[in-house]
Amino acid sequence: MRPGSCTNAPVRVERFAVQTRDPELAHELVSEIYGAHRALISGNSEDFRFSLCSAAVGSIACDVMTHSVSTRVVMEPLRHLTAAYLKGGRVVVGRGRADQRFGPGDVVLYPYGVGFGARWSNTDQAMLRIDFGSVATLAAATTDSDPATFRFLGMRPVSPAMGRYWRTLMIYLHSDLAATQPAIGQPLVLAQTEAMLATAALAVFPNTSLAPVSRPRFGRVGPSALRRAVAFIDAHADEAVTLADIAAGAGVGARALQLAFAGHCGSTPMGYLRRVRLDRAHCELQAADPGRGDTVGQIARRWGFAKRSRFAASYRRVYGVSPSHTLRA
Numbered sequence: 001m002r003p004g005s006c007t008n009a010p011v012r013v014e015r016f017a018v019q020t021r022d023p024e025l026a027h028e029l030v031s032e033i034y035g036a037h038r039a040l041i042s043g044n045s046e047d048f049r050f051s052l053c054s055a056a057v058g059s060i061a062c063d064v065m066t067h068s069v070s071t072r073v074v075m076e077p078l079r080h081l082t083a084a085y086l087k088g089g090r091v092v093v094g095r096g097r098a099d100q101r102f103g104p105g106d107v108v109l110y111p112y113g114v115g116f117g118a119r120w121s122n123t124d125q126a127m128l129r130i131d132f133g134s135v136a137t138l139a140a141a142t143t144d145s146d147p148a149t150f151r152f153l154g155m156r157p158v159s160p161a162m163g164r165y166w167r168t169l170m171i172y173l174h175s176d177l178a179a180t181q182p183a184i185g186q187p188l189v190l191a192q193t194e195a196m197l198a199t200a201a202l203a204v205f206p207n208t209s210l211a212p213v214s215r216p217r218f219g220r221v222g223p224s225a226l227r228r229a230v231a232f233i234d235a236h237a238d239e240a241v242t243l244a245d246i247a248a249g250a251g252v253g254a255r256a257l258q259l260a261f262a263g264h265c266g267s268t269p270m271g272y273l274r275r276v277r278l279d280r281a282h283c284e285l286q287a288a289d290p291g292r293g294d295t296v297g298q299i300a301r302r303w304g305f306a307k308r309s310r311f312a313a314s315y316r317r318v319y320g321v322s323p324s325h326t327l328r329a
Helices: 023-033 132-143 160-178 187-204 223-236 243-250 254-265 269-287 296-302 308-319 323-328
Strands: 014-020 037-041 050-057 060-067 071-075 081-093 100-102 107-109 116-130
Touching: 014 023, 023 037, 023 050, 050 160, 060 160, 060 187, 081 160, 107 160, 116 132, 116 160, 116 187, 132 187, 132 243, 132 254, 160 187, 187 296, 223 243, 223 254, 223 269, 243 254, 243 269, 254 269, 269 296, 269 308, 269 323, 296 308, 296 323, 308 323
Parallel strands: none
Antiparallel strands: 014 050, 037 071, 050 060, 060 116, 071 116, 081 100, 081 107, 081 116
């Protein structure tokens, strides 16, 4: 098994919750989690209320932060790529003419890699933190660009529809991480969710990978490279495999491999991987015994399918029966 590959053991979810009326303690916590900053709080300190609930697994963290009084902060560069949607209150981010204002229901991607200023009053924010490096690496793999030059170009989604999409993702993740046994605690689900969030961030927020630049022409990928890619997927389907992993295993570029799969297989490398995992789940269901406590949900999550309804629909489409029928047969 490759270094860093996942096992079937669930990944531990780290949780904590803090409530305080002490502004100094609150902003010490903000500095520790998000990044060093200076804060100037106005208003009556006796009215100060602060709460932060956080759950983290892998490279993903979901927070809900409330802050009751008017505050100005000067932030140093954030430690993670941090997005939020405002459940209440207003936030202004930037400096001078570059200030942007956000209100209830808005989605904001806080600047990454640079310091910035912000101010808010009585704010309630749901936040999502992910690893910037994984997003930059994915952008480079899919556009043949340099991850060192990748950056986000704005704080707002590229369209209202994409903003709603990001908000829906955040609501789902917050809900799942709040569950006693979150689906994302399964290694394959976690790996796919991390990749999905990186992909979504590239689509939702303006960035250099969306900019119109000239692209090199991709060489043809021959049958031998496709066979190597298929063999790699078959051998590592139970691991946290990414597009970059498959391309490296085949010895070709990620974008070229995607084009080859589309042209020769009518699919994508990750689509083929999902089909292999569906087949493995099918075999496991055939060998399972409900009397031993085996369930469709357990097997689906073990093979990276977080939502049972979606797994069942894919399963029925391929095998003509429901997964529960196979389990009982």
